Amino acid sequence: MEKTREIAVSQMRKSVEKLGSSTESYGDTSLMRFLIARSMDPEKAAKMFVQWQKWRAEFVPNGFIPDSEVQDELETRKIYLQSLTKEGYPVLIVKASKHFPAKDQLQFKKFVVHLLDKTIASSFKGREIGNEKLIGILDLQQITYRNIDARGLITGFQFLQAYYPERLAKLYILHMPRFFVSVWRMVSRFLEKATMEKIVIVSNEEERTNFIKEIGEESLPEEYGGQAMLVALQDVTLPQLEV
Structure with a gap:
């Protein structure tokens, strides 16, 4: 099970790079949340992650809402x-x-x-x-x-x-x-x-x-x-x- 997760996270990281973004600042634990939310599909999880990154950068540019x-x-x-x-x-x-x-x-x-x-x-x-x-x-x-x-x-x-x-x-x-x-x-x-x-x-x-x-x-x-x-x-x- 652990090996399967490692492979999924690795594939997701590659898919995020193909979409023109990066997972460099994020640990496996953070990425797993997106994988679980997308039924462990690396490509769908990568798409969700990149959409989240774009939204976060636009809507919460300072990192939090005061x-x-x-x-x-x-x-x-x-x-x-x-x-x-x-x-x-x-x-x-x-x-x-x-x-x-x-x-x-x-x-x-x-x-x-x-x-x-x-x-x-x-x-x-x-x-x-x-x-x-x-x-x-x-x-x-x-x-x-x-x-x-x-x-x-x-x-x-x-x-x-x-x-x-x-x-x-x-x-x-x-x-x-x-x-x-x-x-x-x-x-x-x-x-x-x-x-x-x-x-x-x-x-x-x-x-x-x-x-x-x-x-x-x-x-x-x-x-x-x-x-x-x-x-x-x-x-x-x-x-x-x-x-």
């Missing part, structure tokens, strides 16, 4: 970044009742990149290895029709799938109201099979118990059955993301 560029989205304090689970995954919590569809779509897209980059960076132990993942919690408690943003959800998932392959370990959806089921059905059409398999809609006591167990009480805020305090995304400081 708070100052997404201030409107941060002000709502709807995103929380918790400490790592026992497996080393950072926990990203979205309180949908504090979210409203964005008037500025470009800023919203930058915000998606900002929160994903910051969440992944929070799991670095000294430096990036390349296979870091995150656990997401989408809390739909107390949402109203004004909070519904199918476009925003689709954008978030599309960014994850196209530009953050194999970064999502699991996504838990909590407190889904009946009126949101049709919205979720529509959003689901835009999700790849591999993404859908990582999503758990917590709807009974057994699923809730598993959810608490997987994340761990130390990382999970009290309101979700843990012992931690909620920490807003902007209150988490990471040296590697400071100007």
Whole structure:
């Protein structure tokens, strides 16, 4: 199995060079994420990797999106970044009742990149290895029709799938109201099979118990059955993301 992976990574590196780009700055672990996302097909993985490189260079030229560029989205304090689970995954919590569809779509897209980059960076132990993942919690408690943003959800998932392959370990959806089921059905059409398999809609006591167990009480805020305090995304400081 290990030999097969080595061959696939080697073939992918050659394919990236044929496409006029380079993998020199990236370790095998980073490239494996693209290979897994493209069913271990070196050519498809190389194409995805080059598209990611081009997007990253154009959309995130400084390497990260600073708070100052997404201030409107941060002000709502709807995103929380918790400490790592026992497996080393950072926990990203979205309180949908504090979210409203964005008037500025470009800023919203930058915000998606900002929160994903910051969440992944929070799991670095000294430096990036390349296979870091995150656990997401989408809390739909107390949402109203004004909070519904199918476009925003689709954008978030599309960014994850196209530009953050194999970064999502699991996504838990909590407190889904009946009126949101049709919205979720529509959003689901835009999700790849591999993404859908990582999503758990917590709807009974057994699923809730598993959810608490997987994340761990130390990382999970009290309101979700843990012992931690909620920490807003902007209150988490990471040296590697400071100007």
